[in-house]
Amino acid sequence: DQQVKQNSPSLSVQEGRISILNCDYTNSMFDYFLWYKKYPAEGPTFLISISSIKDKNEDGRFTVFLNKSAKHLSLHIVPSQPGDSAVYFCAANSGYALNFGKGTSLLVTP
Amino acid sequence: DAGVIQSPRHEVTEMGQEVTLRCKPISGHNSLFWYRQTMMRGLELLIYFNNNVPIDDSGMPEDRFSAKMPNASFSTLKIQPSEPRDSAVYFCASSLLGGAPDTQYFGPGTRLTVL
Numbered sequence: 001d002q003q004v005k006q007n008s009p010s011l012s013v014q015e016g017r018i019s020i021l022n023c024d025y026t027n028s029m030f031d032y033f034l035w036y037k038k039y040p041a042e043g044p045t046f047l048i049s050i051s052s053i054k055d056k057n058e059d060g061r062f063t064v065f066l067n068k069s070a071k072h073l074s075l076h077i078v079p080s081q082p083g084d085s086a087v088y089f090c091a092a093n094s095g096y097a098l099n100f101g102k103g104t105s106l107l108v109t110p
Numbered sequence: 111d112a113g114v115i116q117s118p119r120h121e122v123t124e125m126g127q128e129v130t131l132r133c134k135p136i137s138g139h140n141s142l143f144w145y146r147q148t149m150m151r152g153l154e155l156l157i158y159f160n161n162n163v164p165i166d167d168s169g170m171p172e173d174r175f176s177a178k179m180p181n182a183s184f185s186t187l188k189i190q191p192s193e194p195r196d197s198a199v200y201f202c203a204s205s206l207l208g209g210a211p212d213t214q215y216f217g218p219g220t221r222l223t224v225l
Binding site: 032043044045051093095096100103 | 114141143152153154158165166201203209213216217218219
């Protein structure tokens with residue numbers, strides 16, 4: 001049973017605009033959330049994370065928002081760049097285990 | 111640091127053959143994870159080692175799969191006998207401690223094709 005869901009398999013955004021990637025989870029015991037970015041033929045690389053005690057974390061062009069009551073988090077990329085084109089995985093952590101969503105493929109067009 | 115190293119990067123084998131995937135974690139990391147990525151199930155955890163000891167192997171699909179970590183710098187995932195449904199990308203990841211807010215660092219993966 002998928003405890004972390006990314007309902008949009010793909011997203012296309014113009015360069016310079018905002019990209020918003022969404023993620024929903026079902027397990028209220030998750031205490032830490034992460035976003036990973038994956039290029040073809042490479043492993044996922046860590047992008048940004050947020051603790052369940054916070055509702056926002058920002059790192060440069062990347063911001064993650066957490067809405068615990070809705071069990072929803074989102075990743076905002078502003079401004080989007082062509083190099084951001086990749087698959088983005090949302091993950092939720094409880095203890096050592098990372099539960100991953102199936103990913104959203106982001107395409108940033110010039 | 112070289113990051114997590116996996117070999118081979120690609121493996122093509124025939125049904126019934128034994129397959130061994132290898133992983134070298136980042137030096138100093140105490141935790142090692144094996145994941146499998148398929149279209150149907152996404153990224154799923156197969157097994158977790160902490161200080162070379164298997165802690166959770168509940169994700170290992172069946173007895174055909176086995177994993178070992180003989181020392182802190184090497185782990186193997188073995189499939190014997192392999193089946194076409196084992197075709198997937200297998201990732202190894204390591205982390206410093208193993209629990210949140212620890213970050214897991216992934217290797218480039220091994221793409222396994224079983225004919």
